[in-house]
Amino acid sequence: MKTVRIVGVPEHFNLPWHMAIEEGAFQERGIDLQWTDVPEGTGRMCQMLQSHETDLAIILTEGIVKSISEGNPTKIVQEYISSPLLWGIHVSTKSDFKTISELKNTTAAISRFGSGSHLMAFVNARNEGWDTDTLPFKVINNLDGAIEALTQRSADYFMWEHFTTKPLVDNGTFGRLGDCPTPWPCFVIAATDEFLENDTGTLRHILEVINVYTWEFKRIPSIDRTLSNRYGQQLEDIQKWLSLTRWSQQQISIQNIENVKDTLINLKLITKSISPNEILASL
Template sequence: MPLRIGYVREHFSSPLLQFAQADEGRTISLVECPSGTGQLISRLTKNEIDVAIALTDPLISGIANGSEAYKLIGSYVKTPLNWAVVAGKDSTYEKISDLKDTTIGISRIGSGSQTMAYVMGFQQGWSSESMNFQVNNDIRGLIDSVNDGSTSAFMWEWFTTKPWLNSGEVRFIGSVPTPWPSWLIAAQTSADADALKEFLTTLSSYVRAFDSAESRATKNVDFIRAAFSYNEEDIKSWMKTVGYFPECANLPKDVILETLDVLKKAGVVKAPEGGFTLDKFINPKVVKLT
């Protein structure tokens, strides 16, 4: 039975989409999760997917906050994610500091949009207890909320949101890059280890091909334009900022430890007495810590 791979249909997923096209359902079956990492984690918990390619911070904070439904099995994108801070087209908010004590839109509880709002608040000196959120499910709901005034702003990946900026439907009032590599891979604890290792090995080959200098200079632009209808200028700008881990089954220890350190300071997780242990976060039958 093919592994059910949960993913967000964004440009970051291009190597996975190329893998799936060639695989034709033999070893993997893609399950789109348009609401983002919060939805991916929910589907892992409900046994609706076997694997999630998702944002680093919610995956790690979910385990740190007690989830036993999944473990980290690998790495994906090694560069930071640049989160745009997005306000309504006619709102009065002009900069991030204007958002203090307002209601921030998020896709789901525990999502990257919420985690990064806490990080933004930490950087601004706001207490996590003072931050207010409204769940709006997906990008459409988030855009509607900043324009009807029910929220002040939301955070979403810069290039994914840029089409709505270009159309004049929203404004960008700032950005907050993640202080960690942006995407990791997690799987249900009950998923077959051999199947997971085979998946990671094959995915790595597509990641290396996509990340190569030759592909960056030629076919990547055409693929992303066809798959996502982005304009060529935005695709080329994004390609200059992104890098992938060449071996998806390897995971640097520092990614987990340094992410936990920031999340603790932002009030997203609380360390147990004696601190966190790396074993809590990984499936050692699949991933190799480096």
């Protein structure tokens, strides 16, 4: 049995992985796929890939492109979610903020530098016409840290996936001022160069299994109810999320990688432009 370590956020996007693990689909291929939830998100997962704490990660496209551009010995092996991620822009309901424009020059809570919440704050600022050179941030590690920071006014707003934070909007913890979708497919599967070099055959088996699960995922009877119960979401919210979300079974396009890279360069988040061949693995 080949042991493979994989990490991802504890969100509804990753249920196909958990179903495949729980049903023994990887074990049938001789693979012990060991999943670890990383609530801190993409910034932490980039560190784990770089320090060989994991072999694979289900990770935000913009975050891993930035990390690879900065020398992380990792490659994207496949697109996972081909649809954009809808980033909700949240404030404390006790604050006076009513519109996104009022957040200019205020402090964004981010899980960590290099995370999606960090990078998308720049994308949102660019969309709003703000100066992206002077954005202030407060690192809060995870969603619980964001609740604390916004409630205690040590940060002013927080960007996180729309449906994950919906229960906190419903219960009055957060107010949502709007959404900022990613201008590219949101999640990819990344592997360390070491794993790619030594375990290509194992990786192919893993991708074959998960691609069967994601291809069939929306067709599973009552999958909306399963997701609702498992992730504590309202059924109507899950149904809307399912209608917006598309899983992928192929490599992300060079055009999308160039778009991510150009955006990061324009926002001065990376200084070195590397070729798509240095970002994408060819299996």
